[in-house]
Amino acid sequence: MDSLLVWDAENYPIDDYDTLIYWNGFLNIKEDKIFSLPLLVEENAESLRSKYLKLIYEFGKARIGNQSVVEYLQIRQNLSYWWMTLLVEKCNYAKSAQINNIIKLMALEEWLHENSYKKIQLVTLNNELADAISLLSKKLLIDFEWKKISKEKNSTISIKKVFFSLPSVIQQPIWLLKYLTFNWQLKGVGVKQWRESPATTTFVSYFFNIIPEKLKQGEYGSRYWTEMVEVLNKEQHATNWLHMYVKSDLLSSAKKARKAIQAFNRQEGSRQTHATLASFLTITLIFHTLKDCYSILKLKKSVCKVLQSKSDYFWPLFKKDCQDSMSGVTAIKTLLNFNLFERAMIELPIQERGCYLQENMGWEFGFISAWQGAGHKRNLLGFPHAAVIYWDLRNFFDPRSYKRKGQGDLPLPDYIGVNGEKTKHIYLDGGYPENDLIEVESLRFLYLSDFSAHNNAADVRRLKNKVVLVVGDYLPENTAKQLKLLSLAAENMERSIHFIIKPHPACPINIRDLLGLNYEISTQPIGELLLMSDVVYSGPSTSAAIDAYCAGKSVITMLDAESLNLSPLRGIKGVCFVSNVKELLAAIKVKDSRQGRRSYFHLDKELPRWKEWLNSDPNQG
Numbered sequence: 001m002d003s004l005l006v007w008d009a010e011n012y013p014i015d016d017y018d019t020l021i022y023w024n025g026f027l028n029i030k031e032d033k034i035f036s037l038p039l040l041v042e043e044n045a046e047s048l049r050s051k052y053l054k055l056i057y058e059f060g061k062a063r064i065g066n067q068s069v070v071e072y073l074q075i076r077q078n079l080s081y082w083w084m085t086l087l088v089e090k091c092n093y094a095k096s097a098q099i100n101n102i103i104k105l106m107a108l109e110e111w112l113h114e115n116s117y118k119k120i121q122l123v124t125l126n127n128e129l130a131d132a133i134s135l136l137s138k139k140l141l142i143d144f145e146w147k148k149i150s151k152e153k154n155s156t157i158s159i160k161k162v163f164f165s166l167p168s169v170i171q172q173p174i175w176l177l178k179y180l181t182f183n184w185q186l187k188g189v190g191v192k193q194w195r196e197s198p199a200t201t202t203f204v205s206y207f208f209n210i211i212p213e214k215l216k217q218g219e220y221g222s223r224y225w226t227e228m229v230e231v232l233n234k235e236q237h238a239t240n241w242l243h244m245y246v247k248s249d250l251l252s253s254a255k256k257a258r259k260a261i262q263a264f265n266r267q268e269g270s271r272q273t274h275a276t277l278a279s280f281l282t283i284t285l286i287f288h289t290l291k292d293c294y295s296i297l298k299l300k301k302s303v304c305k306v307l308q309s310k311s312d313y314f315w316p317l318f319k320k321d322c323q324d325s326m327s328g329v330t331a332i333k334t335l336l337n338f339n340l341f342e343r344a345m346i347e348l349p350i351q352e353r354g355c356y357l358q359e360n361m362g363w364e365f366g367f368i369s370a371w372q373g374a375g376h377k378r379n380l381l382g383f384p385h386a387a388v389i390y391w392d393l394r395n396f397f398d399p400r401s402y403k404r405k406g407q408g409d410l411p412l413p414d415y416i417g418v419n420g421e422k423t424k425h426i427y428l429d430g431g432y433p434e435n436d437l438i439e440v441e442s443l444r445f446l447y448l449s450d451f452s453a454h455n456n457a458a459d460v461r462r463l464k465n466k467v468v469l470v471v472g473d474y475l476p477e478n479t480a481k482q483l484k485l486l487s488l489a490a491e492n493m494e495r496s497i498h499f500i501i502k503p504h505p506a507c508p509i510n511i512r513d514l515l516g517l518n519y520e521i522s523t524q525p526i527g528e529l530l531l532m533s534d535v536v537y538s539g540p541s542t543s544a545a546i547d548a549y550c551a552g553k554s555v556i557t558m559l560d561a562e563s564l565n566l567s568p569l570r571g572i573k574g575v576c577f578v579s580n581v582k583e584l585l586a587a588i589k590v591k592d593s594r595q596g597r598r599s600y601f602h603l604d605k606e607l608p609r610w611k612e613w614l615n616s617d618p619n620q621g
Helices: 037-043 045-061 099-114 127-139 159-165 168-186 191-195 212-216 227-234 254-266 283-327 329-347 362-373 421-429 446-460 476-490 526-531 544-550 581-589 608-614
Strands: 003-007 019-022 034-036 074-076 119-124 143-148 201-207 239-245 272-276 353-357 380-383 415-418 437-439 467-471 498-502 519-521 535-538 554-558 576-578
Touching (some): 045 099, 045 283, 074 283, 099 127, 127 283, 362 380, 421 437, 476 581, 526 544, 576 581
Parallel strands (some): 003 019, 201 239, 535 554
16 A cells, blocks of 8 residues: 545545545555544553553653652642542543543554555544544654645634633633632632531532522522432531632523522521632632742653653643643633632531532542541542443543552542443443442432323324434534534424524524424423423433333434543444434434433432442441
8 A cells, every 4th residue: 555645625636546544534444445544542441541550650650760650749648639630530520621632642543553555645634633643653664745735824813712822820820810810709608607507417519500499498409419308308417618719601600609509508497518618718728829830830740751752652642631630721710620629628617527529520539538537437428420431531441540549549438339230230340349338329310210201191192203302412523523424314304393403501502503493492301301302302412212112112313523432321222323314314314213212321219229338337448
């Protein structure tokens, strides 16, 4: 073979080529020597994921003088800053845009070893990708040519664009000032009650997804914790709640969040104590945070240098995450959260047990360290509240990371609360210690426990026309792609089909993306909309696809070739994945094959598994 054309562009190649491989496309015609890199990734998923996790593990073990990177970045006796970096977080879902390209590049390297080429031609506008493939080509002694795509100039100047063009050391104080201005109203709210709390069980989560009806009554209700709050109240189980405030339509300002916390703490007969993370702000704490930032900044050059050497031709794709982690907004935000958690945990009386929403974000490892450092009992439970996704790399580590050796280890909760057999097996397949997994009921999906009864009732009043429920994604770009594909298919679709569009709460729908459709937009709860629907069309990563699957609906999920398969239903039979108009039309035309409720989670509204943990003896942990 002579040359390989690697195509990373929206249009199709018109040049001659010996072999073509699509970087972001699913077209795969072997007889015409046309191949899809996303499909190659899926064919070799296990080995590629393991290879990536191994690389991150080895980054931490790389030597700087006589210390490993983990040891070099030790900022407290029981915590290395390394564990809170973007490199360890591995958020290929939203934060680290190049991770998916790194996985694809690993697949490309294997392809190049299996096939012999004299030249690689790359068509892309991704400068970092071009630099990485250039280095790989040089390593393999292959000629390389980059045909750079001209990008349309965007003359719009936004404050955000100007901000991120500034040096990172200037971004940090600007971000801190903005954070303090926005959150200062929360300073001190609930702290007195927190210090004097008689409760010995603490929950940590986001101050988001609050139930509006409960809030109006001055009561705490959460769509994250659902029936758990009521069960705790019924059993008179005293609890502490530490909330990370997130701006939302319901709580659009820190002032409104403060009033809500005060109302919760005043509620008559309640055994709940509420505070926010920002409640623990002090001038001294801010100075401690800036001191930590400076300490990390001084180590930046050495860390970047050793990781550049260790990452080889991948460095152009790792570089930004490394630099942002050491000196950017990511660094100051992470370190501020960590200092706030330290103070919150020290101010709190010794706790018998704790539970937090687990997504393996950087702040979580700081929280775990703060919990342990304050002397609270070894009964801390990380709870993944939704489905655990195979390609969401935050959920996985090289299995060697789970071997506890002492100071500086990866901070892990004492247990992970798995919400079903599927979740449990995903963790076990990833090498997680079985003894550190305990089974609990799903909370987010509990309403599905009696869905089948409602489903039968819905059969009586079924509409004559097929109804397709379109559930939007958390990320705006994913939702835009999903709706664009649907709009392209609209002109060849039966006019009798009715679409119900449900946007994600954090991602409004752009009406211009819905041209040509017979549709309505609804914000009703997903459970109610499922009763009206025959088919559900989901974005590439939304957990709402799980609701539809468990409810027995036909599920169509859009695949995004720029990403990996981040669907929670990846690998499950009966789910239809589509990547083009033809596939989407065919999937929607399929005769309805609705089934009864499918099993995926532990669904018992009495929460017997949760009660067992709540009544457990921490001294046996």
